[in-house]
Amino acid sequence: MGMSDLRYPIGRFNPPASGTADARARWIEAIAATQARLREAITGLDEDQLDTPYRPDGWTVRQVVHHVPDSHLNAYVRLKLALTEDAPTIRPYDESAWARLADSTAVPVDVSLALLDNLHRRWVTLLRTMRDADFGREFVHPESGRHTVDQLTALYAWHGPHHVAHITALRDRMGW
Numbered sequence: 001m002g003m004s005d006l007r008y009p010i011g012r013f014n015p016p017a018s019g020t021a022d023a024r025a026r027w028i029e030a031i032a033a034t035q036a037r038l039r040e041a042i043t044g045l046d047e048d049q050l051d052t053p054y055r056p057d058g059w060t061v062r063q064v065v066h067h068v069p070d071s072h073l074n075a076y077v078r079l080k081l082a083l084t085e086d087a088p089t090i091r092p093y094d095e096s097a098w099a100r101l102a103d104s105t106a107v108p109v110d111v112s113l114a115l116l117d118n119l120h121r122r123w124v125t126l127l128r129t130m131r132d133a134d135f136g137r138e139f140v141h142p143e144s145g146r147h148t149v150d151q152l153t154a155l156y157a158w159h160g161p162h163h164v165a166h167i168t169a170l171r172d173r174m175g176w
Contacts, residue, residue, distance in 0.1 A: 006055035009165035013158045019135055019150040024127075027157035031072075032124045034160030035116040038068060041167040042109060049176060050109060054166040059099050061170065064163050066104040067095065069116040075156050076123045082139040082149050083130075089140040127153065 016023065042050070042065060050062040059067065074093060081088040098104060135150045170176075 006058070006169070008162070009169045010158070010162055013155055013162075015151045016154050018148065019154065021132070024135060024150070024153060027153045028124060028127045030157035031127070031153070031160065032120060034068065034072075034164070035113060035120055037160065037164045038065060038116065038167075039113055041164045041171070045176065052170065052174070054170040058166075060105075061167055062109055063099045063104050064166055065109040066107065066112045067099055068160065068163055069112045069119055070098050070104070071095065071159060072116065072123070072156060073119055075152060076119060078139055079123070079126070079149060079152060082137045082152070083134060087138045087140055087146065089142060092141060092143055
């Protein structure tokens with residue numbers, strides 16, 4: 001198995017041009033299921049296992065768990081900006097630097113699972129109540145350009161399973 005397989009166990013994200021009502025419903029359900037799937041993926045792991053990198057030179061399982069709400073919180077803010085402003089420019093962040101901070105390396109994973117539960121309660125409620133036109137609203141990423149709310153929603157429907165697969169693939173490889 002090559003390094004790219006370990007890094008992208010479900011494949012790379014392929015952004016849609018736009019979404020349909022059916023696609024949006026699937027994306028929202030994938031986002032809504034993320035915290036349960038993440039919790040299930042780490043069930044029974046001890047502290048040493050949580051501090052094991054999912055691939056050589058990769059984040060530890062603990063860092064992956066903490067990264068998910070960090071990333072999803074940024075996505076939630078980007079969504080709210082896109083819904084309330086005219087094509088706002090969002091602020092990128094250094095995911096790797098965030099993952100090296102103490103709140104990602106030393107805090108129990110239950111803290112981030114609780115954060116994700118509450119964040120998703122609000123985010124999914126908002127997504128489920130949006131009008132079709134809202135999904136066409138845009139924001140600007142200073143490095144990658146214009147993106148629609150459809151694309152953001154699709155990305156995060158992929159993002160959760162992507163990181164859950166990092167953990168489950170490691171468990172399979174290690175026989176955990």
